[in-house]
Amino acid sequence: MADANQNIKIHVSHLKKDFGKLEVLKDISLDIYEGEVVVIIGPSGSGKSTFLRCMNQLEEVTEGEIIVDGINVTDKKVDINKVRERVGMVFQHFNLFNNMNVLRNLMLAPVDLKKADKAQAEKNAMEMLRKVGMEDKAYAYPAQLSGGQKQRVAIARALCMNPDIMLFDEPTSALDPEMVGEVLQVMKQLAADGMTMVIVTHEIGFAREVSDRVIFMDGGYIVEQGTPQELINNPKEPRTIDFLNKVL
Amino acid sequence: MVRIIQGYGQLLLRAMGQTLLLALCGLFFACILGMIFGILSVLKNKACNIIAQIFVDVIRGVPMIVLAYFIYFGLPYGLNTLGGFNVTLTALQAGTACLALNCGAYMAEIIRAGIQSVDIGQMEAARSLGLPYWRAMQRVILPQAIRTMIPSIINQFIITLKDTSILSVIGFPELVNTAKNVVANTFMSFQTWIIVGIMYLIVITTLSRLAKMLERRLNRGRR
Numbered sequence: 001m002a003d004a005n006q007n008i009k010i011h012v013s014h015l016k017k018d019f020g021k022l023e024v025l026k027d028i029s030l031d032i033y034e035g036e037v038v039v040i041i042g043p044s045g046s047g048k049s050t051f052l053r054c055m056n057q058l059e060e061v062t063e064g065e066i067i068v069d070g071i072n073v074t075d076k077k078v079d080i081n082k083v084r085e086r087v088g089m090v091f092q093h094f095n096l097f098n099n100m101n102v103l104r105n106l107m108l109a110p111v112d113l114k115k116a117d118k119a120q121a122e123k124n125a126m127e128m129l130r131k132v133g134m135e136d137k138a139y140a141y142p143a144q145l146s147g148g149q150k151q152r153v154a155i156a157r158a159l160c161m162n163p164d165i166m167l168f169d170e171p172t173s174a175l176d177p178e179m180v181g182e183v184l185q186v187m188k189q190l191a192a193d194g195m196t197m198v199i200v201t202h203e204i205g206f207a208r209e210v211s212d213r214v215i216f217m218d219g220g221y222i223v224e225q226g227t228p229q230e231l232i233n234n235p236k237e238p239r240t241i242d243f244l245n246k247v248l
Numbered sequence: 249m250v251r252i253i254q255g256y257g258q259l260l261l262r263a264m265g266q267t268l269l270l271a272l273c274g275l276f277f278a279c280i281l282g283m284i285f286g287i288l289s290v291l292k293n294k295a296c297n298i299i300a301q302i303f304v305d306v307i308r309g310v311p312m313i314v315l316a317y318f319i320y321f322g323l324p325y326g327l328n329t330l331g332g333f334n335v336t337l338t339a340l341q342a343g344t345a346c347l348a349l350n351c352g353a354y355m356a357e358i359i360r361a362g363i364q365s366v367d368i369g370q371m372e373a374a375r376s377l378g379l380p381y382w383r384a385m386q387r388v389i390l391p392q393a394i395r396t397m398i399p400s401i402i403n404q405f406i407i408t409l410k411d412t413s414i415l416s417v418i419g420f421p422e423l424v425n426t427a428k429n430v431v432a433n434t435f436m437s438f439q440t441w442i443i444v445g446i447m448y449l450i451v452i453t454t455l456s457r458l459a460k461m462l463e464r465r466l467n468r469g470r471r
Contacts, residue, residue, distance in 0.1 A: 056376055058372055084376055085377070091369060091376075095370060096373075097374070109379055154373075
């Protein structure tokens with residue numbers, strides 16, 4: 001668990017989010033510290049993915065504040081693109097750009113946003129591909145890769161922007177069981193390297209092994225949070241106990 | 249038949265040239281209109297969507313022959329009597345406007361559908377990396393959308409080429425209009441219309457074969 005005197009990377013206060021009449025997030029407050037690995041679990045429809053997507057403003061919030069690295073991303077005047085450059089995101093369905101090969105997927109944003117010249121971006125991209133064990137697929141197109149390979153490329157793509165924070169939205173939920181391990185392995189390595197990570201997942205085993213803090217969400221609220229030992233092994237709230245009984 | 253070809257072949261070929269000229273002018277502006285209204289209809293802006301929707305609905309809801317009469321005869325007359333402006337349009341100008349509006353509305357729908365057929369996750373992934381909306385559109389969404397649009401666009405081009413025949417009603421000297429004159433002179437309507445039909449068939453089949461080749465080349469190597 002992170003110390004209180006560590007830097008706060010993401011500060012969320014009284015966040016609310018509606019989709020029309022449907023209230024998805026009702027009142028969420030949370031601080032996430034530098035280097036912390038936070039796993040969010042909960043039943044489907046509990047708002048965990050929406051919460052994650054609010055952090056980089058893929059969803060606009062209805063009420064409340066989210067401050068990422070000192071920048072209030074809920075403020076309409078803030079250039080959200082600048083914040084997104086430093087907050088990587090990995091999606092359930094990978095979302096690799098289908099019209100480009102793996103290498104160009106990785107180089108697009110760094111080159112387009114002038115973070116690096118072509119040669120530099122390519123060198124960096126190859127390094128990231130090596131990190132996720134995909135360097136031999138640099139010239140393959142997404143359609144030629146397996147799910148696990150796609151997801152590792154997606155992680156490498158996010159890493160090419162050299163982010164401070166990585167958000168993972170159910171990164172293994174769309175994978176065949178035998179491919180889950182290779183993706184979790186890459187994420188484990190990232191956590192060991194000290195990346196600040198927020199992960200929405202159903203992999204309780206992974207949460208137990210890798211996370212600093214587990215958050216249980218239900219019905220648009222944070223019901224309970226704690227270290228994996230506290231929350232997974234000794235949950236206190238009846239709803240948490242009920243959920244864990246079903247998934248473990 | 250031989251008499252027609254000998255006597256009027258040159259004239260009919262020139263008329264085919266006029267048909268192609270009109271189609272090209274119309275298609276050029278139709279692409280511009282289609283692009284503008286197609287993009288307006290996918291923007292996250294209610295006003296833009298409504299403008300695009302009205303354009304498409306109005307043009308689709310009016311037969312092209314009515315549009316042609318209105319632009320060529322109605323509009324100059326209305327401007328003159330109501331506003332005192334003295335505007336006359338040549339048949340080529342009116343015909344181009346008519347084809348551009350008509351084909352433009354259908355192109356707008358093709359482009360809208362093409363963009364919307366690209367998975368929303370592609371845009372989200374691009375935005376999550378910090379790319380602005382238009383860059384993401386340009387680098388990720390449109391290249392994928394265009395690939396799915398191409399067959400429909402080619403189809404629309406062919407329809408537009410055939411629709412030029414409707415503009416014979418405003419006196420543009422395209423193929424059908426010219427053929428009518430040939431029939432009036434020779435009374436050989438059977439032979440004349442067969443020749444005209446074959447001329448359209450040759451041009452359109454050639455163009456669609458070319459288009460197929462282009463499509464195959466664009467799709468080569470990728471899915």
